[in-house]
Amino acid sequence: MKILFLEQFGEVGGGQRNLLDLLPAVRERGWTAVVAAPGDGELLEKARAEGAETASIEFGNYSLGRKTAGDALQFAFDTARLRRFVAQADCDLISVGGARLLPGVAMGAGRRPVVFQAQHYLRDSTSLRVALRAIRHVGATVIANSRHVARLFGSHVPVVYNGVAEIAFGTRPGKRRIGVVGRIAPMKGQVDFLLAARHIPDATFVICGAPMFCPDSYLAEVHKCAEGLRVEFLGWQEDVAAVLAGLDLLVVPSTEAEATTRVILEAFSAGVPVVAYASGGIPEVVRDGENGFLVGDGNTSGSACWRARLGARIVEILGMDLTGVVKRARADFEERFTLDRYREEMLEVYERVWNHQRMPSQMVGTNSRM
Numbered sequence: 001m002k003i004l005f006l007e008q009f010g011e012v013g014g015g016q017r018n019l020l021d022l023l024p025a026v027r028e029r030g031w032t033a034v035v036a037a038p039g040d041g042e043l044l045e046k047a048r049a050e051g052a053e054t055a056s057i058e059f060g061n062y063s064l065g066r067k068t069a070g071d072a073l074q075f076a077f078d079t080a081r082l083r084r085f086v087a088q089a090d091c092d093l094i095s096v097g098g099a100r101l102l103p104g105v106a107m108g109a110g111r112r113p114v115v116f117q118a119q120h121y122l123r124d125s126t127s128l129r130v131a132l133r134a135i136r137h138v139g140a141t142v143i144a145n146s147r148h149v150a151r152l153f154g155s156h157v158p159v160v161y162n163g164v165a166e167i168a169f170g171t172r173p174g175k176r177r178i179g180v181v182g183r184i185a186p187m188k189g190q191v192d193f194l195l196a197a198r199h200i201p202d203a204t205f206v207i208c209g210a211p212m213f214c215p216d217s218y219l220a221e222v223h224k225c226a227e228g229l230r231v232e233f234l235g236w237q238e239d240v241a242a243v244l245a246g247l248d249l250l251v252v253p254s255t256e257a258e259a260t261t262r263v264i265l266e267a268f269s270a271g272v273p274v275v276a277y278a279s280g281g282i283p284e285v286v287r288d289g290e291n292g293f294l295v296g297d298g299n300t301s302g303s304a305c306w307r308a309r310l311g312a313r314i315v316e317i318l319g320m321d322l323t324g325v326v327k328r329a330r331a332d333f334e335e336r337f338t339l340d341r342y343r344e345e346m347l348e349v350y351e352r353v354w355n356h357q358r359m360p361s362q363m364v365g366t367n368s369r370m
Contacts, residue, residue, distance in 0.1 A: 012046065023051065206246070241270065
């Protein structure tokens with residue numbers, strides 16, 4: 001089988017890392033992977049290193065937040081170009097990694113099966129309606145990475161949680177180093193982290209990540225909030241294991257747009273305790289007081305009250321014996337979030353969809369772990 005993997009961004013974020021993690025298993029199964037994304041940047045370079053064929057597509061950048069009339073016009077041109085690209089592509093199955101690509105794929109796929117990986121919560125109602133219309137038009141199979149995201153697309157959408165490579169379980173440095181790891185963007189909550197940090201004495205704060213899909217105003221706000229604090233800006237780091245090895249606590253103050261962020265699973269493996277906002281899909285993997293800690297009620301980010309409570313909870317956690325918490329988190333990683341499990345479940349979906357296309361009488365399903 002030859003699978004065309006379409007991504008709407010050429011940079012490597014969480015969704016693109018999921019794809020790169022999947023490519024070795026595709027190759028081992030004897031299938032061929034073709035990765036297509038805008039430009040010829042890091043994603044395509046890394047995909048070629050994993051043995052995939054690659055192709056560059058024309059799909060431009062759009063305004064952050066509310067879209068302009070120029071965005072709408074560009075989207076129409078991009079969708080038409082993508083339709084032609086997909087129609088001419090030599091592949092047996094199409095896997096779509098971004099909702100923005102769905103209309104072009106729906107128009108160009110023909111009778112080839114389509115799998116849509118729903119990896120983000122679509123807060124914009126117009127974007128969601130367009131995605132749902134395209135999914136119905138092409139009869140796409142939807143896989144979500146959390147129940148939080150799955151609810152957007154129907155009650156019967158299967159869930160395949162992310163998996164991550166194992167990081168050696170280790171002890172913490174004991175230097176009150178507290179960090180946020182992830183791209184710098186409003187949904188990741190760096191501002192909330194720094195405002196909470198003002199309630200935490202005698203600590204060093206770490207922000208690891210680079211701006212991606214981030215307005216300049218937010219980046220400026222992050223730096224302003226860091227003034228007067230002991231903050232280390234590490235930039236983008238390829239080796240997340242090394243970053244986690246230097247932390248005593250990982251903070252994940254994400255908005256409700258978050259699904260189940262990979263860095264939580266990586267921290268589970270590494271033995272780094274996690275405190276997060278109870279937002280998005282995070283409560284599906286973090287159980288308060290058992291394998292980590294939760295703050296808030298799902299509508300927490302951006303509130304001065306909850307920022308203060310986050311700071312107070314961090315102070316409380318730093319004074320606790322966390323041995324049992326990190327051991328339970330590691331056990332959860334081993335049972336639910338390994339890379340092997342993720343690859344197995346994803347490839348099973350692709351194989352079932354492909355078999356269903358060839359034998360329409362069969363039902364398509366997945367052995368997802370809810």
